Amino acid sequence: MTALPELLERRDDECRLTPDRALRSLDEAAEFLRDRGLLTRTPDSSLPSLFEACHEEPYKPGVGGFAEWPRTKWSWSFELLERPDVYAAKIHRGKTLYLGENAARIADPILRAELKRMEAADEGWARLLRHLRDAGPSSAEDLQVELELKPRELKSLRAPLERCGAIVTTEQGLARWDHVFPEPAPGEPDLGALVVAGVRAAVLVPEHEPKRWFSWTWRWDDDLIERLVAHGRLVRPEPGWLAAP
Secondary structure, eight states, X not given: OOOHHHHHHHHHHHTTXXXXXXXXXXXXXXXHHHHHSEEESSOOSSSOBTTGGGOOOBSSTTSOGGGGSBTTTTTHXXXXXXXXXXXXXXXXXXXXXXXXXXXXXXXXXXXXXXXXXXXXXXXXXXXHHHHHHHHOSBOHHHHHHHTTOOHHHHHHHHHHHHHTTSEEEETTEEEEHHHHSOSOOSSOOOHHHHHHHHHHHHSSEETTSGXXXXXXXXXXXXXXXXXXXXXXXXXXXXXXXXXXX
């Protein structure tokens, strides 16, 4: 088993945590996502972060919000989504998580299950989801007119749907996940597989972290990590730490 110091060194290199590994172009950012599989936008956990890997000073330090985004590379977070093999959903507890093609295939059965669950759970959610199914990607303004919703009403409907990944934001507006990823991936929903993908992306993570990565707390059970370790899908290089074998 690889020793913890070696894993920490690998993490610094592969997650581009040192200035000498800073992303220099949008093409490098796209390759970074392909290599890691998934990225957060801003650093908030052990998961690799697009903006952290830029190593660029914020637009307005200390102001908070968008002003803390990189001074010149902030637009990469939107331009990355123009690539055909890049997906993004707010499944990181309501924050954007970028998914490469392979990670999207792992997440797809969960996201399709969430679509069905949420359509059945609430008539307001169902009405919005059915409209997007029929109309395709739609701007917020169009949805407000076509569904006769006030801005606050639309926001209250879309927020939980986005958080669970049932709908995502695209260049054309809001869209159902099964519109942006139309070919269903094989297999049943497997949160464990997505956790493994996250650990692999991060190289090394504290054991308590994965439970806080994804929105679907109802899909988590307290034995998940133990099962992943027992089946050899994850390893503990030292007590309290997880890595992919």
